[in-house]
Amino acid sequence: MVLHSNITAVSSSSFDRLRTKSSTRSSFPSKGSQFNRNDDNMANRYSFYTPSAVDAATVNKAKSGRVSAPSPQRNTQTQPLSKQDEKMAALSQKLTTYARGCDRRQILRMLGSNQYTKMYTLKNAEVEDIAAAEREASGERGILNGVKFLQVRGSGVAPKASNPNQPMDSYFLQTLREICGHMCDMDGVCADPMALYGGLLLRLARSTSERDALEIVTKWLGCKELVVLPLKRRHHLPEYDVDQNANVKLSQPVDVELYVESGNVHSKVSMSHEFGLYRKADLESHGLSTQLKEWEGLVSNTSKFTLEKLRAIQYSILDSPRFLGTLKPWIFVDAEVVERVNFGSGDNVRILYVSVPEKKNSGYAAIY
Numbered sequence: 001m002v003l004h005s006n007i008t009a010v011s012s013s014s015f016d017r018l019r020t021k022s023s024t025r026s027s028f029p030s031k032g033s034q035f036n037r038n039d040d041n042m043a044n045r046y047s048f049y050t051p052s053a054v055d056a057a058t059v060n061k062a063k064s065g066r067v068s069a070p071s072p073q074r075n076t077q078t079q080p081l082s083k084q085d086e087k088m089a090a091l092s093q094k095l096t097t098y099a100r101g102c103d104r105r106q107i108l109r110m111l112g113s114n115q116y117t118k119m120y121t122l123k124n125a126e127v128e129d130i131a132a133a134e135r136e137a138s139g140e141r142g143i144l145n146g147v148k149f150l151q152v153r154g155s156g157v158a159p160k161a162s163n164p165n166q167p168m169d170s171y172f173l174q175t176l177r178e179i180c181g182h183m184c185d186m187d188g189v190c191a192d193p194m195a196l197y198g199g200l201l202l203r204l205a206r207s208t209s210e211r212d213a214l215e216i217v218t219k220w221l222g223c224k225e226l227v228v229l230p231l232k233r234r235h236h237l238p239e240y241d242v243d244q245n246a247n248v249k250l251s252q253p254v255d256v257e258l259y260v261e262s263g264n265v266h267s268k269v270s271m272s273h274e275f276g277l278y279r280k281a282d283l284e285s286h287g288l289s290t291q292l293k294e295w296e297g298l299v300s301n302t303s304k305f306t307l308e309k310l311r312a313i314q315y316s317i318l319d320s321p322r323f324l325g326t327l328k329p330w331i332f333v334d335a336e337v338v339e340r341v342n343f344g345s346g347d348n349v350r351i352l353y354v355s356v357p358e359k360k361n362s363g364y365a366a367i368y
Contacts, residue, residue: 087116088302091116091221092300093223095221095226096225096226098110099279100225107277111331111356116220120351120352120354121350122213122216122337122350122351122352124348125203125212125339125350127202127205130201130202133204136204136206137170137172137205137206138173139234139235140170140172140204140251140254141172141250141252141253141254142204142253142255142256143255144172144175144176144256145179149171149253151170176200179258180196181193183258183260184196184265186260189260191265191343196343199343204269206235206251206254209337210230211311213273213337214228214230214275214311214314217275217354218299218310218311219302220354221277222302223299224295224299224300225280226280226331227277227280227292227314227317228314229276229314230273230275230318231274231276231329232323233248233249233251233274234249234251235250251272251274252272255268255269255270255271256268262344264344267341267343268341269338269339269341271336273337274332274333274334275329275335276329276333277333278327280292280295280296283317286322286323288320292313294309295310298313331356332357333355334355334356335354335355339351
């Protein structure tokens with residue numbers, strides 16, 4: 001991975017604001033509370049991951065033979081549904097019924113209540129190509145410890161040059177690299193600035209964050225009559241062109257908070273996503289019947305395999321020229337992925353918050 005060393009100078013006042021987050025923080029949970037250990041596969045792939053420790057008790061049980069192997073006999077009994085599965089099935093049935101009856105008000109009333117979960121624990125972010133994650137992050141608007149970086153140089157998805165490995169940079173990433181260096185030079189902090197920067201890049205990959213959020217929202221709110229789709233934003237475009245795509249909105253800025261506590265660097269990365277519930281009949285009336293012919297059969301079975309096929313359908317609709325910007329969602333849904341990381345211990349927690357914004361859904365005729 002090639003990281004750029006020519007860092008644009010930033011005014012001293014900006015750095016004073018960026019470095020005010022110091023060792024006085026105490027809101028970060030302690031080690032071993034509700035964090036998930038980063039898996040060993042990702043630890044082997046990137047050096048800035050701390051491998052999870054093997055449970056000694058499990059090893060001792062395995063050596064003593066007390067860990068029993070699964071029975072080779074086939075279980076033909078029907079497994080009872082869990083409470084969460086029952087809740088999801090009941091919600092899907094209600095959404096289908098109200099969507100067929102065009103009862104939008106009842107759906108908004110139901111989703112605004114406490115009848116479904118609005119906070120979910122996500123798995124760790126998995127990024128195959130960290131160089132691609134850096135190019136993608138270069139197109140992000142960011143807020144770093146309260147300082148806004150709202151100027152971008154491109155979409156970040158694909159550079160305009162023919163070489164896909166062409167490095168891309170932004171003032172946001174330049175400043176982030178320099179702040180990582182300053183924090184690692186602080187007294188009592190033992191950390192590698194480039195490893196810290198690489199760990200933050202994984203959390204700044206919008207495509208990965210959007211994919212994980214879309215998967216959860218589809219499982220809960222997707223049904224036979226409602227299709228969950230991301231709202232088309234500039235990062236969905238294959239190439240940034242001012243003349244053709246100037247009317248396509250940018251995503252909400254990613255909010256990064258960095259601070260040092262007890263000799264460890266901590267971060268909180270918040271990334272917002274905008275989704276929409278579209279009536280299947282409305283999409284089919286716009287000539288998207290071909291893409292949706294498998295939707296009804298797949299959405300009722302939200303296994304990992306079917307979710308991947310559903311995601312392929314969702315992004316094929318988003319990329320279709322028939323999916324016009326004038327086609328507004330029936331229901332607006334906001335999702336925010338928030339991840340807290342202790343880079344010293346390697347602990348992290350990643351949460352998805354889902355909401356149905358009243359302001360967006362009350363002004364239904366407004367341009368989004």
